[in-house]
Amino acid sequence: MAETTESSHQxxxxxxxxxxxxxxxxxxxxxxGAAFMWPLIxxxxxxxxxxxxxxxxxxxxxxxxxxxxxxxxxxxxxxIRRRTPEEISEAENVSLDELxxxxxxxxxxxxxxxxxxxxVCTHLGCVPLGQKSGETKGEFGGWxxxxxxxxxxxxxxxxxxxxxxxxPVPEYVFxxxxxxxxx
Amino acid sequence: xxxxxxxxxxxxxxKWIDRRLPIFTMLHKEYMVFPVPKNLNYxxxxxxxxxxxxxxxxxxxxxxAAQYQASTADAFNSVERIMRDVNxxxxxxxxxxxxxxxxxxVVYIHIFRGLYYGSYKEPRELLWILGVVILVLMMxxxxxxxxxxxxxxSLWGATVITNLFSAxxxxxxxxxxxxxxGFSVDNPTLNxxxxxxxxxxxxxxxxxxxxxxxxxxPGSNNPDGIDPKGPADTVNFHPFMTSKDMIGIVVxxxxxxxxxxxxxxxxxxxxxxxxxxxxxxPPHIVPEWYFLPYYAILRAFTDDWWFFQIFLGWWMDAKxxxxxxxxxxxxxxxxxxxxxTSRVRSCRYRPYYKxxxxxxxxxxxxLGWVGGKPAEEPYVLISQLSTLYYFFHFxxxxxxxxxIERPKPLPAxxxxxxxxxxx
Numbered sequence: 209m210a211e212t213t214e215s216s217h218q219x220x221x222x223x224x225x226x227x228x229x230x231x232x233x234x235x236x237x238x239x240x241g242a243a244f245m246w247p248l249i250x251x252x253x254x255x256x257x258x259x260x261x262x263x264x265x266x267x268x269x270x271x272x273x274x275x276x277x278x279x280x281x282x283x284x285x286x287x288i289r290r291r292t293p294e295e296i297s298e299a300e301n302v303s304l305d306e307l308x309x310x311x312x313x314x315x316x317x318x319x320x321x322x323x324x325x326x327x328v329c330t331h332l333g334c335v336p337l338g339q340k341s342g343e344t345k346g347e348f349g350g351w352x353x354x355x356x357x358x359x360x361x362x363x364x365x366x367x368x369x370x371x372x373x374x375x376p377v378p379e380y381v382f383x384x385x386x387x388x389x390x391x
Numbered sequence: 392x393x394x395x396x397x398x399x400x401x402x403x404x405x406k407w408i409d410r411r412l413p414i415f416t417m418l419h420k421e422y423m424v425f426p427v428p429k430n431l432n433y434x435x436x437x438x439x440x441x442x443x444x445x446x447x448x449x450x451x452x453x454x455x456a457a458q459y460q461a462s463t464a465d466a467f468n469s470v471e472r473i474m475r476d477v478n479x480x481x482x483x484x485x486x487x488x489x490x491x492x493x494x495x496x497v498v499y500i501h502i503f504r505g506l507y508y509g510s511y512k513e514p515r516e517l518l519w520i521l522g523v524v525i526l527v528l529m530m531x532x533x534x535x536x537x538x539x540x541x542x543x544x545s546l547w548g549a550t551v552i553t554n555l556f557s558a559x560x561x562x563x564x565x566x567x568x569x570x571x572x573g574f575s576v577d578n579p580t581l582n583x584x585x586x587x588x589x590x591x592x593x594x595x596x597x598x599x600x601x602x603x604x605x606x607x608x609p610g611s612n613n614p615d616g617i618d619p620k621g622p623a624d625t626v627n628f629h630p631f632m633t634s635k636d637m638i639g640i641v642v643x644x645x646x647x648x649x650x651x652x653x654x655x656x657x658x659x660x661x662x663x664x665x666x667x668x669x670x671x672x673p674p675h676i677v678p679e680w681y682f683l684p685y686y687a688i689l690r691a692f693t694d695d696w697w698f699f700q701i702f703l704g705w706w707m708d709a710k711x712x713x714x715x716x717x718x719x720x721x722x723x724x725x726x727x728x729x730x731x732t733s734r735v736r737s738c739r740y741r742p743y744y745k746x747x748x749x750x751x752x753x754x755x756x757x758l759g760w761v762g763g764k765p766a767e768e769p770y771v772l773i774s775q776l777s778t779l780y781y782f783f784h785f786x787x788x789x790x791x792x793x794x795i796e797r798p799k800p801l802p803a804x805x806x807x808x809x810x811x812x813x814x
Binding site: 249252253254255258278280282283284285308328331332333334335336337353354355356357368369370371372 | 547550551552553554555557568569570571572573574575579583669670671672674675676690692693694695708709713765766767771
């Protein structure tokens, strides 16, 4: 009896140790495999050459009041509109309660005359209409995204439609009165 | 009708190979003497049609890849070069382009067959789920293939679809940047989409193999939805199903050829013959026709929709709701074996569910129709009602009808389809 107990005890012990070694092997292989996945996954993120194209300088000399231009920054269109006094007052006089993504106009501009923002609809990334003179500006006089019907006001804030947030304002500084550096 | 299923006698080189790797025995068992229900109709040929289309796509795809240049500077021109300068390039590209549409037509009919005759029910649940996996892989592959010519719809379709992932809180934006390899859909994106577009068809091929393997365990369902009771209810796959499939294949190839030779751009979009321009969104972005129903579901969720405001608006934004609904519409399809509570498979014996399926198909077609329309009234309202009905069908109608419907009496066997009243 004692022998049997001892041998079965030994067998149990052996099995437990083998299980442990097995688990250790699988865990090591698993961690190793996962660690090897990291460089592969990371290679899909923006590469150094893409990140290097960080900033753009724009001359605003030729831009008249009421006109807009579109420039490319990081592969995306950036809208610059020299707003009319009516557009500025319209943007400033909206009550924040009416807004889907409340933000005051002065938080979105350095100089109220120049509205600068990324011209990519925050819904699914189309370029909204309203930059060129013939294009529809939507129900709020700003921009209108034709893809899924988002309306933006004269401060680029979302007012109606599926987009969740306002058109984003990129980092920028005025190098002098008529030159702006985006990014 | 059944020949005996004893192992076949091979001779010579075939015998030599078969003793070492029994592929000939396997082919004999699975494709020659494999028993299929003797009442299969032409709906059962669509699996074979889909397999053939997959092979046509891989074959033509290889020859296109051999001429294509995956860079934003050259992609559009390289496709035009295929069309104008490469020997038979126009044919290879038109077959590949329309092959994608034919693939989806065939697969949608194949899915409808499964829905109508209850092919997803026990014991074929895993077979069905593998089918949904194939559908999702096909969608990914087709979407990335459409990006490759780098036309306006390529760029803007890719922009809209990749942006879907930005709807997820916190991880959304990093995921989109990761997918793009930059800050917009650009050269790195085109390169990886080409790589994936070449890889995924082989993944599809592997899942199709599992799909067929899972089919060959219980065997085919049939229009009566009852299990064969014995050899009297079945015929051998060859020559019965092979010859029937051949007729289907000939008709299919005629339709395919008609599209390729007479209306090669009918299902495409003219805007994709304009080179991609990152500064100008086309006035009306539409995905390829086979995505339109899902696109309609995506767009149905707007901030001012009462349904969204009451049930979802307080814990997610409209964009996330649309994205979840779109993915959810496919998840529900995979969950169908558990949502359908009826034990009767075939709609032949389900007097109410039969009509529910008909309405579901019509509703799906309506979703496809509004998905191609601009985001304005009355299309928004129609897409919202149709979206609600899509989910109502799966989540309410299907389980409830299974409980309350009284099915017609099932025949005693496939060989005796007209049931006689019990004496």
